[in-house]
Amino acid sequence: MSKVYNWHLGRQMDYPYEESHPQRQFAFVFNTNRCLACHTCTMACKSTWTFSKGQEVMWWNNVETKPYGGYPRHWDAKILEMLSKADAKGSRSWGGDADKKKPYGTFDGKTIFEAADAVPGRKGPEQQRVLGYLPSDEEWAVPNLYEDVPKGPKGHPNKIVMENQSLPTHKTWFFYLARICNHCTYPGCLAACPRKAIYKRPEDGIVLIDQSRCRGYRKCVEACPYKKAMYRPSTRVSEKCIACYPRVEGKDPETKGLPMETRCMAACIGQIRLQGLVKVDKNGEWTEDRYNPLYYMIKVAKVALPIYPQFGTEPNGYYIPPRWVPRPYLRQMFGPGVDAAIDAYMAPDRELLAVMQLFRRSNKIIFKYKLEKGKKTFETQIHGKPFVQYDDTIIAYGKDGKEMFRTKIDEPLHVRPAKHANSI
Ligand code: SF4
Numbered sequence: 001m002s003k004v005y006n007w008h009l010g011r012q013m014d015y016p017y018e019e020s021h022p023q024r025q026f027a028f029v030f031n032t033n034r035c036l037a038c039h040t041c042t043m044a045c046k047s048t049w050t051f052s053k054g055q056e057v058m059w060w061n062n063v064e065t066k067p068y069g070g071y072p073r074h075w076d077a078k079i080l081e082m083l084s085k086a087d088a089k090g091s092r093s094w095g096g097d098a099d100k101k102k103p104y105g106t107f108d109g110k111t112i113f114e115a116a117d118a119v120p121g122r123k124g125p126e127q128q129r130v131l132g133y134l135p136s137d138e139e140w141a142v143p144n145l146y147e148d149v150p151k152g153p154k155g156h157p158n159k160i161v162m163e164n165q166s167l168p169t170h171k172t173w174f175f176y177l178a179r180i181c182n183h184c185t186y187p188g189c190l191a192a193c194p195r196k197a198i199y200k201r202p203e204d205g206i207v208l209i210d211q212s213r214c215r216g217y218r219k220c221v222e223a224c225p226y227k228k229a230m231y232r233p234s235t236r237v238s239e240k241c242i243a244c245y246p247r248v249e250g251k252d253p254e255t256k257g258l259p260m261e262t263r264c265m266a267a268c269i270g271q272i273r274l275q276g277l278v279k280v281d282k283n284g285e286w287t288e289d290r291y292n293p294l295y296y297m298i299k300v301a302k303v304a305l306p307i308y309p310q311f312g313t314e315p316n317g318y319y320i321p322p323r324w325v326p327r328p329y330l331r332q333m334f335g336p337g338v339d340a341a342i343d344a345y346m347a348p349d350r351e352l353l354a355v356m357q358l359f360r361r362s363n364k365i366i367f368k369y370k371l372e373k374g375k376k377t378f379e380t381q382i383h384g385k386p387f388v389q390y391d392d393t394i395i396a397y398g399k400d401g402k403e404m405f406r407t408k409i410d411e412p413l414h415v416r417p418a419k420h421a422n423s424i
């Protein structure tokens with residue numbers, strides 16, 4: 001094992017390969033507060049990539065209802081339990097000071113790589129590189145089981161309480177979690193592949209499986225803690241989300257050579273998704289890029305957080321946590337930055353409010369934004385915090401540095417003339 005630096009954990013960790021990083025990294029922010037589980041993203045992906053024989057239960061994009069739903073069933077509860085058993089020390093907690101190199105402090109538990117020696121019955125040459133498990137066919141079969149099933153109050157998990165639901169925590173709750181491959185910085189799938197069939201592209205960090213090298217051993221399926229590598233029985237090789245790389249490369253005629261967002265991002269009805277390509281230096285640090293919207297939301301405003309950072313893969317999928325869900329559950333899923341992220345989202349400052357308007361205004365990838373200040377239009381208190389709104393304009397720029405679009409905070413109001421009233 002080599003030592004690599006994982007900034008989500010705020011420390012070095014064991015990984016089977018030496019540090020090596022792409023020039024840019026495919027990354028995305030999903031705002032869970034806005035997802036309506038319409039599954040448009042899922043169907044956009046399926047109708048593009050996984051509509052063929054042998055791919056019937058293969059969903060590179062899925063949307064599950066938390067806490068009970070999961071594709072494959074209970075994937076996160078299962079790996080969390082395995083990690084918990086593997087870590088005899090039992091601490092697995094976050095602590096220490098946060099700074100630029102470790103924005104969430106330091107995690108002292110074992111990652112899926114450091115706990116690999118705990119796989120039962122696998123020692124010596126049989127030793128696994130990654131802690132994981134192979135889901136059964138039954139677990140893959142029903143991707144949407146438990147959709148819209150809520151969790152009741154403490155002590156009464158099956159009781160639905162409708163009254164007195166107010167922030168910060170609802171007594172009865174669920175939320176929708178949209179998921180794709182996280183194109184991790186330290187992918188579990190890549191680490192486990194005995195054929196070296198999985199690689200991370202140097203230009204954009206997209207993780208791909210070389211179909212000609214894969215022999216279908218399913219080590220990637222076992223090792224991906226997010227269960228986003230999948231086996232196709234009709235071809236006997238594994239497949240996974242390819243981040244719609246031809247679009248990211250600008251090959252779609254619509255964008256005339258400029259990088260374009262993936263099918264699932266572009267189709268999102270709830271406008272929860274924003275994808276980007278962040279700059280990375282040779283040590284894996286995100287190069288300071290203050291006005292890149294992803295850099296701003298993740299590194300500056302800290303409103304979007306990595307999903308299950310404790311697994312250790314340094315996932316590049318970031319989520320704005322749902323406001324109404326009990327905090328211990330969210331801290332387990334998104335780490336210790338949850339409270340600050342929800343505070344920032346609930347009463348957004350001027351810049352964050354403007355950046356939130358960039359979601360789904362274009363299919364092209366935004367590389368930079370600029371804020372043009374307007375006059376004050378509104379002020380109030382939100383949960384005891386002052387909130388001021390300005391009629392600012394945010395301008396988005398593409399890879400070529402040219403303006404893509406501009407949008408305002410205050411949407412214009414159009415009043416239908418009386419003669420056209422009820423014309424629908
Ligand atoms: S989410 Fe899973 S399949 Fe995707 S790169 Fe990470 S470990 Fe590999």
Ligand code: SF4
Pocket residue numbers: 034035036037038039040041042063176178267268269270271272273
């Ligand atoms: S398209 Fe958007 S809103 Fe609809 S389920 Fe997917 S992520 Fe959620």
